[in-house]
Amino acid sequence: MTAFFQSLGLPYEWAWTVATLTGIIVISLLVMFAVAMVIYVDRKVLGAIMMRRGPNVVGPFGLLQSFADGLKVFLQETIIPSAANKGIFLIAPIITFTVALAAWAVIPFDAGVVISDINVGLLYILAISSMGVYGVVMSGWASNSKYPFFSAMRASAQMISYEVSIGFVLVCVVLFAGTFNLSGIVNAQQGFGLGLINAYAIHPLLFPMWVVFFISALAETARAPFDLTEAESELVAGYQTEYSSMSFALFWLGEYANILLMCSLNTLLFWGGWLPPLDIPVLYMVPGIIWFLLKTFMFFFMFSWIWATVPRYRYDQLMRLGWKVFLPMSLLFVAVTSGYLMATGHFDRVDTAGAAAGPTTIVQTNSAQPTAVKATS
Amino acid sequence: MLIQAIAFYFFAAIVVASAVMVIWSRNPVHSVLWLILAFFNAAGLMVLLGAEFIAMLLVIVYVGAVAVLFLFVVMMLDIDFAAMRAGFSRNAPLGLLIAAVLLAELLLAVGAYSAGGLTLGKAAGDAVQAADTSNIEALGALLYGRYIILFEIAGIILLVAMIGAIVLTFQPPKPGARARQDVGKQIRRRPEEATVMKNPEIGQGIEL
Numbered sequence: 001m002t003a004f005f006q007s008l009g010l011p012y013e014w015a016w017t018v019a020t021l022t023g024i025i026v027i028s029l030l031v032m033f034a035v036a037m038v039i040y041v042d043r044k045v046l047g048a049i050m051m052r053r054g055p056n057v058v059g060p061f062g063l064l065q066s067f068a069d070g071l072k073v074f075l076q077e078t079i080i081p082s083a084a085n086k087g088i089f090l091i092a093p094i095i096t097f098t099v100a101l102a103a104w105a106v107i108p109f110d111a112g113v114v115i116s117d118i119n120v121g122l123l124y125i126l127a128i129s130s131m132g133v134y135g136v137v138m139s140g141w142a143s144n145s146k147y148p149f150f151s152a153m154r155a156s157a158q159m160i161s162y163e164v165s166i167g168f169v170l171v172c173v174v175l176f177a178g179t180f181n182l183s184g185i186v187n188a189q190q191g192f193g194l195g196l197i198n199a200y201a202i203h204p205l206l207f208p209m210w211v212v213f214f215i216s217a218l219a220e221t222a223r224a225p226f227d228l229t230e231a232e233s234e235l236v237a238g239y240q241t242e243y244s245s246m247s248f249a250l251f252w253l254g255e256y257a258n259i260l261l262m263c264s265l266n267t268l269l270f271w272g273g274w275l276p277p278l279d280i281p282v283l284y285m286v287p288g289i290i291w292f293l294l295k296t297f298m299f300f301f302m303f304s305w306i307w308a309t310v311p312r313y314r315y316d317q318l319m320r321l322g323w324k325v326f327l328p329m330s331l332l333f334v335a336v337t338s339g340y341l342m343a344t345g346h347f348d349r350v351d352t353a354g355a356a357a358g359p360t361t362i363v364q365t366n367s368a369q370p371t372a373v374k375a376t377s
Numbered sequence: 378m379l380i381q382a383i384a385f386y387f388f389a390a391i392v393v394a395s396a397v398m399v400i401w402s403r404n405p406v407h408s409v410l411w412l413i414l415a416f417f418n419a420a421g422l423m424v425l426l427g428a429e430f431i432a433m434l435l436v437i438v439y440v441g442a443v444a445v446l447f448l449f450v451v452m453m454l455d456i457d458f459a460a461m462r463a464g465f466s467r468n469a470p471l472g473l474l475i476a477a478v479l480l481a482e483l484l485l486a487v488g489a490y491s492a493g494g495l496t497l498g499k500a501a502g503d504a505v506q507a508a509d510t511s512n513i514e515a516l517g518a519l520l521y522g523r524y525i526i527l528f529e530i531a532g533i534i535l536l537v538a539m540i541g542a543i544v545l546t547f548q549p550p551k552p553g554a555r556a557r558q559d560v561g562k563q564i565r566r567r568p569e570e571a572t573v574m575k576n577p578e579i580g581q582g583i584e585l
Contacts, residue, residue, distance in 0.1 A: 118429060119429065120513065127433045127440075128436075131440060134413065156449075180513060316558075
């Protein structure tokens with residue numbers, strides 16, 4: 001797309017800026033649209049499991065329900081508690097929302113379809129998701145109210161705890177892929193299983209890590225059964241209690257954008273991203289973005305399914321799972337995985353392959369010039 | 378280059394301004410939040426320098442972990458602002474002394490750098506990297522190759538510090554303490570052991 005703007009007569013630098021900005025806007029809007037649809041799907045799945053209809057009034061099959069909710073929320077009055085710390089109270093939802101959208105900058109939807117194909121993509125996602133704690137803590141503190149504060153404490157402890165094991169799981173994946181670049185990780189999965197299956201998760205060393213990652217993703221996004229931060233019977237609505245109208249909606253949208261991000265990370269890191277499930281030429285006729293979306297929404301369906309199925313954890317059980325089960329387990333797997341890869345000579349192969357053709361051979365990204373989104377051109 | 382320059386002055390201005398606000402703001406929670414903003418924009422500066430790995434580590438470690446603990450501590454403390462400001466005149470000379478030392482060190486560093494020829498030890502010959510190796514590879518080759526012993530020593534120091542913290546804060550359970558939880562027992566418990574179904578007649582109670 002940079003080339004398109006250059007052909008309009010802009011110098012390279014400005015063409016790149018305009019192209020990147022366009023990409024950011026397009027991706028943000030698409031993510032927001034996906035979030036609106038996913039909220040609808042969530043409610044429909046929940047309804048189906050509970051043997052009721054779910055939203056079915058606004059639009060055909062209730063498809064426009066989320067947009068109606070959005071409009072309603074937009075027209076409501078913003079209430080700021082008189083005892084609240086006003087500035088921080090208002091910034092907190094903005095931080096949550098911005099951080100949730102910012103992480104999408106490095107997610108490749110298809111080969112080369114990514115705003116910023118940086119080398120440290122995975123670390124960027126870790127960094128950005130660790131910023132998510134601040135929206136929660138700031139809202140809880142600034143509300144100047146008991147339950148939001150309790151909830152903020154719970155949420156931040158929970159997020160920090162599970163980030164640790166997520167970090168170790170990612171180390172295992174990176175050891176196999178030999179790169180932090182998300183496109184590189186997806187490409188490394190091509191024909192990984194017996195030259196046929198495009199997924200890391202089928203490896204006996206990585207499958208348990210995928211399970212740990214999936215459960216940690218539930219905890220990281222405060223999804224059921226780990227939704228202790230908004231346990232209604234204990235904490236009213238958690239850190240969002242004092243929020244109304246748009247500031248509440250921003251929390252809500254940010255939460256779902258995070259859930260979608262975790263689903264797409266599951267897809268990218270363990271299930272082959274935009275690659276078809278099997279390494280058969282016929283399957284490559286389907287565009288990669290379709291495979292990516294199919295896999296991502298399958299994981300979202302699993303999130304909804306779990307929400308409808310399992311009861312909430314107790315807080316000490318949650319902490320025990322994070323620190324006493326997942327942390328030692330993932331630490332052990334990092335050691336075992338690196339030992340296994342060392343013994344099988346995996347790293348020598350990665351080095352020679354990298355020296356011969358560069359880390360990302362298929363994507364054809366030029367690392368000197370940041371690539372803009374190609375899907376939109 | 379213009380965009381880089383704009384980005385640099387943007388990040389730099391925010392770092393300086395938020396660093397000033399850290400000392401300026403009256404509420405310590407606000408101070409910590411300004412400090413976090415300063416960290417975050419410093420990471421932006423690192424990215425501009427091409428040190429993207431360091432930038433991400435700065436965000437993950439300082440913003441994501443250290444500053445959260447700061448924030449917790451400051452939020453939990455019951456701070457008396459009046460008492461905090463009472464010792465100002467008494468502590469001012471000490472503060473000024475520390476400020477003078479820091480300023481002198483900064484000037485010295487800048488002076489030495491701009492004088493040129495700053496070679497502390499031999500330049501890392503075996504770490505000369507091709508232009509296309511990433512930050513992570515270059516750093517990894519240095520840390521796990523040339524500086525492996527220093528790296529290991531740093532790791533052991535951190536481990537000792539961690540164990541020390543655990544030993545200092547660990548309180549063994551008192552002999553007469555309340556019954557402790559047995560997680561395995563809790564998980565093994567089945568509904569049949571815990572609940573009982575009764576169908577009492579109207580007007581009659583049940584005996585358990």
